[in-house]
Amino acid sequence: MNVLVAESPSSDTLPADTRIACRIEYDGKDFNGWQVQPHPGTVTVQGALESALGEVADTTVRVHCAGRTDSGVHAHAQIVHFDMPASRSCRAWMLGGNSTLPRSVRIHWAIAVNKTFHARFSALSRSYRYVIENTAVHSALLRHHVTWCSRPLDARLMHAAAQALLGERDFSAFRASSCQAATPMRNVQSVSVERRGDLVVIDISANAFLHHMVRNIAGSLIAVGDGRRPLGWVDELMTGRDRTLAAETAPASGLYLADIQYPAQFGLPTTPYGPPIIASKHN
Numbered sequence: 035m036n037v038l039v040a041e042s043p044s045s046d047t048l049p050a051d052t053r054i055a056c057r058i059e060y061d062g063k064d065f066n067g068w069q070v071q072p073h074p075g076t077v078t079v080q081g082a083l084e085s086a087l088g089e090v091a092d093t094t095v096r097v098h099c100a101g102r103t104d105s106g107v108h109a110h111a112q113i114v115h116f117d118m119p120a121s122r123s124c125r126a127w128m129l130g131g132n133s134t135l136p137r138s139v140r141i142h143w144a145i146a147v148n149k150t151f152h153a154r155f156s157a158l159s160r161s162y163r164y165v166i167e168n169t170a171v172h173s174a175l176l177r178h179h180v181t182w183c184s185r186p187l188d189a190r191l192m193h194a195a196a197q198a199l200l201g202e203r204d205f206s207a208f209r210a211s212s213c214q215a216a217t218p219m220r221n222v223q224s225v226s227v228e229r230r231g232d233l234v235v236i237d238i239s240a241n242a243f244l245h246h247m248v249r250n251i252a253g254s255l256i257a258v259g260d261g262r263r264p265l266g267w268v269d270e271l272m273t274g275r276d277r278t279l280a281a282e283t284a285p286a287s288g289l290y291l292a293d294i295q296y297p298a299q300f301g302l303p304t305t306p307y308g309p310p311i312i313a314s315k316h317n
Contacts (some may be wrong), residue, residue: 038166042125043123043125043127043128043129043143043144043145044123044125044145044146045123045124045125045126046123046124047059047121047122047123048118048121048122048123048124048146049118049121050118050119050121051115051117051118051119052117052118052146052292053115053117053118053146053147053148053149053151054115054117054118054124054145054146054147055113055114055115055147055151055153055300056113056114056127056131056142056143056144056145057112057113057141057142057143057302057303057305058079058083058112058113058114058138058140058141058142059109059110059111059112059139059142060079060086060100060108060109060112060138060139060140060141061108061139061179062079062103062104062105062106062107062108062109062231062286063106063108063138063176063178064136064138065077065079065082065105065106065138065286066076066078066105066236067102067103067104067105067107068080068099068102068103068104068109068112068257069102070293074123079103079109079112079139080097080099080305082135082136082139083097083114083131083135083139084096084097086130086131086132086134086135086139087116087127087131088284089130089131089134090122090126090127090130090131090134091118091119091120091122092120093119093120093155093258094118094119095119096116097114097115097116098114098115098116098152098155099112099113099114099153099154100113100114100153100155100157100160100291100294101154101157101160101206101242101243101291101294102113103289103291104245105247106285106286106287107286107289107290107291108179108289108290108291108309109290110163110290110291110292110293110305110307110308110309110310111294111305111308112291112294113157113294113296113302115147115151115152115153118219119227121185121280122146124146125144126131127141127144128141128144129144129166131144134248135258142305143303145301145302145303146275146301147300147301147302149202150161153294154316156296156297156300156312157222157294157295157296158241158295158296158297159239159240159241159294159295160239160240160241160242160291160293160294160295161238161239161291161292161293161295161307162238162239162243162248162289162290162291162292163236163237163289163290163292163308164181164235164236164237164238164248164252164284164288164289164290165179165181165233165234165235165236165288165290165308165309166180166182166183166187166234166235166236166252166256166288167178167180167182167183167231167232167233167234168183168184168186168187168229168233168234169182169232170184171184172184177287179287179288179309180287180288181252181284181285181287181288182226183234183256183260185261186260187229187234187256187259187260188258188259188260188261189227189228189229189234189261191258191265192227192234192256192259193226193228193257194224194229194265195255195258195265195266195267195269196225196227196238196255197225197237197270198266198268198269199222199223199225199238199251199268199272200222200223200224200271201221201222201238201287202219203218203219203220203221203222203272204218204223204275205218205219205220205244205247205272205277206218206220206276206277206279206280207250207271207272207274207275207276207280208244208246208247208251208271208277208280209236209244209245209246209247209250209277210244210245210246210247210248210250210277210283211277212245213244213245213246213272214245215239215244217243218244218275218291220240220241220242220243220244220247220278221240221241222238222240223240224237224239224241224242225237225238225239226238227245227255229260234259236248236251236252236255237292238251239293239295239311246283248289248291249283249284249286250277250281250283250284250287251268251279252284252288253280253281253282253283253284254267254268254280254281255268255308256270256281256284257281263281268299290308290309292307292308292309293305293307
């Protein structure tokens, strides 16, 4: 993906009810997932963002996201939209929101978009990145931002096994029991596994994902990579469609919502593929 640095947000005041789209980045370790919860005192990304934007608007703001993330999962490029309840500029939404948000959440850009844009339903695809630290000793600096595996991993073997996931398939084998999706069918457009020094990086793009789908896939690929399971095991799991036969769910700490693709007609800024803890490279 080409890197395009977004221009400074416009300081022109926009009329109320203008639809605004934003790119949000957050460190998931501080939150109980994206979605606002009914339990008082539960800290969520959506709650923090709506509170900050509400300070800018001096009234309630409701945001809609491209994809809900679980507790501990990070986002490099979460996309949200909201309809302005008060007349403000894009600059006010971005700078004002960031001045109130906790430091673990940032608004990287805010732009006015057509009312036909919807952060979730307009998305063409979503990309996740799973980062594994493959070292004998867990890094003190990365402990909240990668998954640690001390057993040697064969990234090439993991990559070969992962190719069984491609295409429109039934992903029941990697679906959480709590998943509320109407169907287990998903279309995985690309998947890769590669080693970058001490890190093993899994990149996967699909039209949509089931609950815990990426973490469940990562857990099974790790089992292939460390030799506990053979190369063809992931293919067998896909055919069997039995979640109980797959590996354990991999930890949330290594998972990042890395990118959302939208039709060019909406004119959203291009985001460098992330997270920035490793070199940006998109397959």
